Amino acid sequence: MNKKDFEEQFFKVLMCVSVLIVLGGILSIVFTVFIRGISAISLPMLLETPHGGYYLGQGGGILNAIVGSLLLAGGAIIISFLLSLPVAMYLHLSTKRSRHTEYIRTSLDIASGIPTIVYGAVVFTIMMVIGARSSLFWGMITVALFILPIMIRSIDEIMIHVPKKIIIAAFTLGSTRTEMLLVVLRQSLPGILTALLLAFGRGIGDAASILFTTGYTDSLPTSIFEPVATLPLAILFQINSPYLVVQQRAYAAGLILLVIVLLVSLLSRFLSQKFMKYVVK
Amino acid sequence: MNAPYFDIRNFSMEIEGLKILSEINVKIPENQITVIIGPSGCGKSTLLNSMNRVIDLTDGIHITGEILLKNKNIFDPTVDVTELRRKVGMISQTPNPLPMSIFDNVAYGLKIHGIKDRSRVSSSVKQCLNTVGLWNEVRDRLDAPASTLSLGQQQRLCIARALAVEPEALLCDETTSALDPISAHHIESELLSLKNKYTIVFVTHILRQAKRLADYVVFIYLGEVVEAGPAVTFFTSPKDPRTKAYLEGVFG
Numbered sequence: 001m002n003k004k005d006f007e008e009q010f011f012k013v014l015m016c017v018s019v020l021i022v023l024g025g026i027l028s029i030v031f032t033v034f035i036r037g038i039s040a041i042s043l044p045m046l047l048e049t050p051h052g053g054y055y056l057g058q059g060g061g062i063l064n065a066i067v068g069s070l071l072l073a074g075g076a077i078i079i080s081f082l083l084s085l086p087v088a089m090y091l092h093l094s095t096k097r098s099r100h101t102e103y104i105r106t107s108l109d110i111a112s113g114i115p116t117i118v119y120g121a122v123v124f125t126i127m128m129v130i131g132a133r134s135s136l137f138w139g140m141i142t143v144a145l146f147i148l149p150i151m152i153r154s155i156d157e158i159m160i161h162v163p164k165k166i167i168i169a170a171f172t173l174g175s176t177r178t179e180m181l182l183v184v185l186r187q188s189l190p191g192i193l194t195a196l197l198l199a200f201g202r203g204i205g206d207a208a209s210i211l212f213t214t215g216y217t218d219s220l221p222t223s224i225f226e227p228v229a230t231l232p233l234a235i236l237f238q239i240n241s242p243y244l245v246v247q248q249r250a251y252a253a254g255l256i257l258l259v260i261v262l263l264v265s266l267l268s269r270f271l272s273q274k275f276m277k278y279v280v281k
Numbered sequence: 282m283n284a285p286y287f288d289i290r291n292f293s294m295e296i297e298g299l300k301i302l303s304e305i306n307v308k309i310p311e312n313q314i315t316v317i318i319g320p321s322g323c324g325k326s327t328l329l330n331s332m333n334r335v336i337d338l339t340d341g342i343h344i345t346g347e348i349l350l351k352n353k354n355i356f357d358p359t360v361d362v363t364e365l366r367r368k369v370g371m372i373s374q375t376p377n378p379l380p381m382s383i384f385d386n387v388a389y390g391l392k393i394h395g396i397k398d399r400s401r402v403s404s405s406v407k408q409c410l411n412t413v414g415l416w417n418e419v420r421d422r423l424d425a426p427a428s429t430l431s432l433g434q435q436q437r438l439c440i441a442r443a444l445a446v447e448p449e450a451l452l453c454d455e456t457t458s459a460l461d462p463i464s465a466h467h468i469e470s471e472l473l474s475l476k477n478k479y480t481i482v483f484v485t486h487i488l489r490q491a492k493r494l495a496d497y498v499v500f501i502y503l504g505e506v507v508e509a510g511p512a513v514t515f516f517t518s519p520k521d522p523r524t525k526a527y528l529e530g531v532f533g
Contacts, residue, residue, distance in 0.1 A: 095338045165377035169439070172335060173390040173446060174367035183389075187380040278380045278426045 033258060037251030045252060050218045055238065057245045062253055064220050068228035070260070071136060071221060072214065073204035076143035077196060080151050080203075083144070088155035089181050095167060105156065111149035119146040120209035127213065136221055136228045139214030146209055147199040154198060158191035159184055166280060189275040197268040201261050207232035231257045284351075286311040286450060286480040287332060291346035294327060296339060301327050302504045305346070309497070314472065314481045316495035316512075318488065320532065324504040325484045329452050332482065333369040334362055367394060370443035371452045375459045376435030378427035379442075383419050386427045386438055390446035409441040413471055433464025440471065450480040457490070469494060488528065492516060500524050 001009070044061045051060035091101050123142040132138060162184045170180040185192075207230075215227025216237070231253050238250035285308035292305040302324045309315045317325045330336040331348060334355060347354040355365055367390070379386050387406040396402060406423075410416040415437045419430070427438055436456065443451060453472070457465035472481055472494065485491055491498060495512040500521075508515065508524045519525050526532060 096340050163377075165373060165375065166379060168335060168338070168371075168373065169377040169379055170389075171338065172333060172366055172371040172373075173393065173442065174363040175393055176363055179393050183379055278382065278428075280378055280380045280428045 030258065033251050033254045036248055037253075037255035040245070040248035040252035041255065045249070046256070049220060054218070055241060055246060057243045062229070062231070062234050062249070062256070064218060065229040065231045065234035065253065066256060066260075068136070068214075068221055069204050069231040069257070072139045072143060072210065072228060072230055073200055075136070075140040075224075076147060076203045077200050079140060079144035080147050080199060081196060083148060084151040084155055087152045088159060089185070091152075091156050092159050092181060092184060093177055105153065108149040108153050108156075112153065114146070115208070116146045116206050117208035117211075120211060120213055123209075124212040134213050134215035134227050135223075135225045136214065137224045139210045139228065139230070140224075142209045142213045143203045143206065146206070147203050150202065151195055151199045154195035155188070155192055158188045158195065161191075162187045163280065187279055190272040190279060193268045193272045193275065197265055200264055204260065205232060205257060207236050211236075231260075283311060285309055286351065287482075288349040288352070289328075289346075290349065292328075292331070292348055293345045294324075294331065294336075295343040296327075297341035300504060302331075305501075305506050307499050307506050307509050309480065309482055309499075311480050312477055313496035314476045314483055314494050315497040315499060316491040317482065317484045317499045317501060318486065318491045318527075319501035320527075321486055323501045325486075325501050326454050328501065329371075329454050329482060329484050332450075332452055333366045333371055335366075335371065337362070367446045368448055369450045369452060370446065370448035372436070372439050372443055372454070372456045374455045376432055376439050378430070378435050378438060381427060382424045383427050383430065383438060384423040387442050387445050390442060394446055405445055406441075409445045410438075412444055412475075413437040413441045414467065415441060431464075433460050433467065436460060436464065436468060437471070440468070444475075448479065450482065451475070453481065453483040455485055456483070458485075458487075488530075500527065502527070 042061075044059065046061055046066070047063055048059075048061035049064045050062065051058055054060040087104075091104060094101070119142055123138060123145065126132075127134070127138055166183060166187055167180055170183040175183070210230055211233065214230060214233075216229050216233050217227045218229065221228040234253045235250045235257075238246045238253065241247055241250075287309035289305050289307045289309070292302060293300070294302040305328060317328065319325045327336065330339075331344075332350075332355070336342060344356060347356060349355075350365070350369070353360070379389055381389065384406055387409055388402050391402050391405060396405075407416060410419065415434060418434060419425075419438075422429075427435065430438060436459075440451075451472075457468050460468065469490070472483070475481065476496070483491075483494055485494075492512070495515075497510070498512050498515040499509040500507045500515075500523075502523055507527075508519060508521045515524075516528065519528055
């Protein structure tokens with residue numbers, strides 16, 4: 001075997017090993033959650049709220065947490081998207097390099113590295129100051145805040161990769177900067193959907209930031225200003241239980257979370273494909 | 282020559298300190314095809330991109346001198362750049378369709394310039410696609426993405442799109458260089474048929490193409506205008522030895 005063939009083989013093996021490690025890690029988590037949780041999955045689990053003594057192994061389900069998580073992540077995504085899009089567009093308002101947009105990008109990159117519990121603590125402090133109690137509303141604000149930098153930078157990166165010829169085409173027809181940005185957005189739509197999905201995945205799965213800000217309740221949400229149950233906290237509270245059946249329910253909640261993310265992922269893929277139609281390559 | 286469409290006076294440009302164009306003085310006649318020729322990297326595209334101020338998008342440019350469009354300097358701060366670009370359309374080297382349907386590509390320019398009336402937009406789209414000979418090829422699939430067209434069709438779509446906003450001039454930057462010979466021929470004949478209504482400035486480094494298209498020729502070399510004049514005299518009796526050498530293929 002000559003040196004070139006050896007190099008080729010060596011790096012190929014290296015890549016395969018990396019894929020195996022990553023895939024193995026993910027699959028083992030999914031497998032564990034599935035094996036331990038599937039036996040606890042039942043219709044009442046999905047369709048009922050916890051009955052008395054649920055956390056001691058009595059009947060009921062976690063509908064409250066499923067609904068709560070969907071509302072929390074959904075609301076946070078909407079708030080975050082409404083703020084992210086104008087910021088990302090602002091970063092592309094000028095087609096030239098500028099120092100202050102680079103400062104903004106660097107700040108956002110740093111902000112996405114801050115642990116989510118810090119966002120929770122900051123919002124909790126504000127809540128203490130103004131005398132607010134934990135609720136769905138404050139949970140949405142917290143989650144929206146910590147996914148904001150990730151979402152802005154994802155949309156920004158997608159817009160950076162819009163071919164320059166499209167921007168020039170829009171300008172040469174007499175577009176203003178805003179009109180040019182709308183064309184850029186059209187080209188970026190499939191990518192933006194993926195950015196939303198990634199943010200949703202992060203938002204719905206986080207426990208630390210919502211521990212103090214969202215609270216927990218065994219009933220279904222009735223108002224945005226009431227505490228709501230969430231799946232990550234349902235997992236957290238049940239996994240520490242000494243009862244095996246309750247622990248299994250924690251895994252079942254994890255499984256439900258995985259399925260929700262999977263469904264949202266499939267939906268966004270589907271929509272992405274639809275918007276992909278007009279994208280210029 | 283009648284009053285020129287563009288009158289470029291002492292126009293120089295530096296990009297990040299590097300001199301790209303120096304002291305360009307040239308008049309572009311109205312409703313004719315002016316071909317700018319010169320070897321690659323001589324500054325001809327930069328000059329073209331200056332005429333509708335697309336050059337504004339480039340970092341670190343420094344300009345002196347002026348480009349007059351019907352006696353008004355296009356770099357004057359009072360000039361509305363979007364209106365300038367509507368009047369002076371551009372067709373790039375490679376087709377650059379917008380991420381929309383065939384119909385919307387042509388309708389886009391009309392919409393951004395405030396024409397919302399559907400029947401007017403439709404008839405204008407049809408007329409422009411007809412002008413570039415594309416209507417019969419795409420009439421059944423106007424909703425299809427523009428990127429599904431062949432490269433030649435895409436380029437004709439780009440011309441139709443440029444015509445839709447009713448420009449006075451068209452700037453063509455090696456518009457046929459990415460196309461097959463048949464599509465290139467199509468585009469050339471369309472440009473020849475458009476020249477009575479539009480001032481066309483065509484950049485190319487292919488001499489034979491310049492001879493086929495040009496009414497007026499500008500030869501640029503190393504950022505300077507070496508020679509400019511009507512095509513007949515330019516090709517038959519060039520004055521400058523560098524033009525002679527270029528025409529004979531000594532360099533290029």
